[in-house]
Amino acid sequence: MQINVAQLLKEPVGAKRSYKIDESAGENAENHVTGEIDLIRTNRGVLVMGTLATEITGPCARCLGPAHIPVTFSMEDEYFPITDVNSGLPIDISPDEFRINEAHVLDLNEALRQYIIMATPTKILCRPDCRGLCPVCGKELAKGDCGHMDKTQDHRWDKLVQNKKESKV
Ligand SMILES: [Zn+2]
Ligand SMILES: [Zn+2]
Known part of the structure; x- marks a missing residue:
């Protein structure tokens, strides 16, 4: 999302504009982002x-089926112009700061990409109680018993026995 803030930069500190967001963003523009943002004029930028x-x-970490996880995130970043909107003269800003380009366009895409990465859980599950795949035949356990369930339980029992042994040490 790109917003021309030339007019806002000419307004006094505290001036505010609200924008509705409803568009694709993220690494490969694969995330649809919705919400509302405020742009507020500060003494150095927006x-x-x-x-x-x-x-x-993404694929579920347990069953590899499609997973859709709704997330919300708050953004708060200050953007700085690299060109003075009144004089047209260049302004020096730090390279790590978000910038408003020489055409006075504020580009939200990089920030949105970063926020989406931060909001992404390390483990994506199709649902919190996904049972995953049978370790023997690979069948999705939620779709029915494949007959290997006893073995799965044996494995769980092994772990308990092992934990007991460890706690004795
Ligand atoms: Zn799953
Ligand atoms: Zn199985």
Whole structure:
């Protein structure tokens, strides 16, 4: 999402604009992001604040089926112009700061990409209680018993026995 903030930069500190967000963002523009943000004029630039929602998609870590996880995140970043909107003269800003380009366009895409990465859980599950795949035949356990369930239980029992042994040491 790109917003031209030339007008806002000419306004006094505290001036505010609100924008609805409803578009694709993320690493490969694969996340649909919705929500509302405020752009507020600060003494050096523009503060972007808002709460946004998207859906993280990917293969379930247990059964490899499609997983869709709704997430929300709050953003709050200050963007700084590299060109003075009144004089047209260049302004020096730190390289790690978010910038408003020479055409006075504020580009939210990089920030959104970072927020989406931070909001993505390390383990994506199709549902919290996904039972995963049978370790013997690979069948999705939620779709029915394949007859290997006893062995699965044996494995769980092994772990308990092992834990007991360890706790004795
Ligand atoms: Zn699953
Ligand atoms: Zn099986």
